[in-house]
Amino acid sequence: MTLSRTARLVATAFTVNGVLHLVRPQVFEPAMPAWVPAHREVIVWSGYAELACAAGLAVPQTRKVAALAGVGLLVGVYPANVQMAVDAMAGDKPAWKALTLARLPLQWPMIRAMWRTARG
Template identity: 70%
Template sequence: MTAPLTRTAKLVAGAFTVSGIVHLVRPQVFEPTMPAWVPAHRDVIVYSGVAELLCAAGLAWPRTRRAAGLASAALLVGVFPANAQMASDALRTDNTALKVATLARLPLQVPMIRAALGAARGA
């Protein structure tokens, strides 16, 4: 019997669902966060949204939870440069709320990665 999805893994799945939908419906929101070295920004944004939705669905289904947990952790590591770019860009603005939000987001990736890996282990 597969263990139920933990609360933290549910949060990862929920965050991926919301973010994945935004990636598909309003990809232009993410374009400023893309590091210059990443090619085809719009395509990468759309594909990452699809990946987030697939990971969220995979986490919800016990038969695919292990693979989805590993894929979710890899995706979180993969998008970290965009999150770091967003924080770096925010620091150059006068928008204090944006600075706080983007900087706070960076360390939150660690528990999200841990939750994804925990889901992969069945924990």
């Protein structure tokens, strides 16, 4: 089974975001909901998780498990993305507002692509 175009885009996004979580975790700290403990650690570990999902998607033998993990990861980080969008609305950067809002509905096709990949 080969990866769909959307699944390849998700794997690329996981790779880029995973690296960013590791090298610039402070970028993500404002997006963390207050109820999540140990913000920095959660950010770093989510970066590792994104990289693991991306790597797993590249290997046919681990693709289904990696895709299921990707579904969980995308659902798990959704509250932080909502928080980032809410916070952006209070700011004065129109482009940032648009980006954070646009990302929310785009996450659903990513979840669907991972789900379809997991189902084979």
